[in-house]
Amino acid sequence: MIRNNAVKLVAAGVLVAGTMAADTHKELRFNVGPKAGISVLNPYGSITVKPASGNIVIVNAVLHSDKVEIDNTQSANRVDIQSHLLPGADADNARVDYEVFVPPDASLTLQSTNATLHAEGLRGDVTLEGVGSSVDVRDVSDAHVHVKTMNGPITLTNIRNGHVEVDSVSGEVNLTSVTGPLVQVISTSGRINYSGDFGSGGEYRLTSHSGDIEAAVPDTASADVVARSVKGEVHDDVHLQPRTHTWFPIKQGSAFAGTVGKAASSVVLRTFSGKILLKKRSEK
């Protein structure tokens, strides 16, 4: 009995060791100046970017096979990292997982086909683009955030004081505590969820052709809200103070316009056939 258990343990150990042996770990370091430009291109796997102190970029990469290699270049204040797929590479064996530490003021560009993209704690412009990539950006302030996906879901959390532009054909877009002078989301069939107070003076344009839009606002929100849909239903569960004069006809069930608080921010919610719901956010 004891011998059988020992054999099993040894076999498991060999299996894990074998798997780890197929992975290759690499570390790269680059000295950069202020406001460096960092670019990572990785078709499969993941890219996680976090802030680090000092003017240095640290890249930790795990390559899951020998069918992919890492190309890297530094030109002045720009660092480019690319996963170079070799003959015989496919979506499984071409996976590379990157963990990248950058100065907080660096500008970041991440491109992928289906890798998971994550960036947090930055104060430089962030541009993320992926076909089916799942995108997660949080705790970015005083910088612009640009995200494009085809069907990858997008989550933005605690983004402040910059331009936010999101384009996704069918990915679900979730915005929590996202405020700034411009917040724009355009989708064809993806659902858009916004939870926050719309800041104090920005322009918010959430548009989906056939996806639904849901915006949950606290009692302290201050916004001038217009919601319009060509064929979808719109619902105002916040009970806005209705605007007395609009340039467009208010057709019950297809449009509403009104204010909450001091109407500091301008909010436009539009769909072609998706539903629009403005509701009160429950405070926990």
Place this chain on the structure above:
Amino acid sequence: MNCNDLIKSLAENEDGISLPQQVHLRSCTACVALVSDLHKIRSIAADLRSIDEPSPRVWNSLEIALRQEGLIRSQSSSKPFVTSFGARWGWARWLVPAAAAILVAVGSIEYRQSASRHLGEYAKPAKLSVVADLDDADFLQEVSDRTPAVQAQYNDSLRSVNDAIRDAQAALDADPSDPDARRALMEAFQQKQMLFNMAEDRPLP
């Protein structure tokens, strides 16, 4: 300036080039379309003045018809029709040629509108197919070297945006003055442009 103000201001400045007009036109697609239509009408009217002036045969035909009706009598050939006509009708002597010119102009406008509507019925499906189908072949060629799973993602996205374009176009055809349908169409095209850019820019499989 809102839409009503713009319409009123066009009476004074029909070119839409004053600063308040320009500011409004930057954000109002419905008014942009209105100003564009006014320009078209003005240019067509200018063409009519120079091109569609009734020919001498028209005046001769009028003269024959009026004689047959007994409204004018035979006169010496040395006297021009207009002079003798004027002698009888005074200031109203221009009414008949003016009425004839108006009838010809109206008929010409009606013919042009009918022709453009007729052409438009054939143009619309072709226009949609140019955007929705023919360019799609280039797009599909661009992604043909991708892995099957990625090709499927591209194809699904293309189908989705083409559906959106068709929806919006249909709504705009039903009501050309609908600003929401117009904007939905524009944004659907922007999404399609994004797809094309992603396919072209992407060196990845």
